[in-house]
Amino acid sequence: MKILIVDDFSTMRRIIKNLLRDLGFTNTDEADDGLTGLPMLQKGNYDFLVTDWNMPGMTGLDLLKAVRADERLKNLPILMVTAEAKREQIIEAAQAGVSGYVVKPFTAATLKEKIEKIFERIAA
């Protein structure tokens, strides 16, 4: 399982990376926004994307839309982990095809639950 973590704050990337490691996912890479993340996704054979929303360069929502519009990437499961907490934003992300949405600040248990739920749905 190869996972890409996209967030402009290195500490948040590190937190997510550590939580994923505790969940048994050790093969992770990092990118600091959509502009650097998208080419990695296109080349890297990733199985899962965890992305923030508000980032300079290219936002997580734009990255989400770009992935869904890419023929080879469109089925990639995407978990959004963001401080954006407006209802209309969550709806926007859902309409753009996000697989899960975690609002910051979050707990390790929440992240675990959402990731497991996404994989359960894929398996089903």
Next chain:
Amino acid sequence: MIQMEQHIERDETMEHLVDKARSLVENLESGNLYDTHKLLGDIYAARERKLYEEVGKLTRGLHDALMDFHIDAGIGEEAQEEISKISDASDRLGYVIKMTDDAANLTMDKVDEAVPIADEIRSTSKDLNEDWKRFKRRELTPEEFRNLYQRVGDYLDGTEVRAERMQNSLNDILMAQGYQDLTGQVIKRVITLVKEVENSLVELVRMASSVEKIAGINAETGDSVEPQEVALAGPNVHGEKNVTVVSGQDEVDDLLSSLGF
């Protein structure tokens, strides 16, 4: 206090205008054109002077607020030197980002150090416990017992060292939380500046309108500009106050499940 002074000053201006107007009428009625023009000039000059005074006061106020912010760091002795290098609000906020970044990374470094130690203690305890239980059931050979005896001794020595290392990590984590105090003070200063600037701007608008009134200028009543909504709202700092914003993960889940997720 400031408001009171403004009223008194304005009354003086009005009295001054009324006096001038009376003389103006008197001079007009007696056909004294020379003094009439001179009075009109005086009135106009007084109006301009008042405007310049008010704008000057405001400029000074803004300048003072910015200077105060720059000079008066007002932070504990240790941080004083660090802070005095910071010359404006964005630098200060940059400093907040740096402090929080350093503290977060230090904390995570220390966690990374402590977690394997806890793992070691757990796995060694587990191994020893299995043999200890066999010992209690009298299943150990003398050779195995001597081995266990040695391992328990090593474990106790090792645990003392490990516990000390964990304690050090935990203390470092505790100390790293000091960033909250320092960044909190810096942010409070920035908030104070923002409020001062806001008050000064409100005062400028108020002064401008009162000067316009005195000068008889009709302020253009253009369409009030709606503040442009920021595309992204960022962290929900107001908690549950706002109904357009979710207050936590439970509400996110409810909303998504209502959308068929």
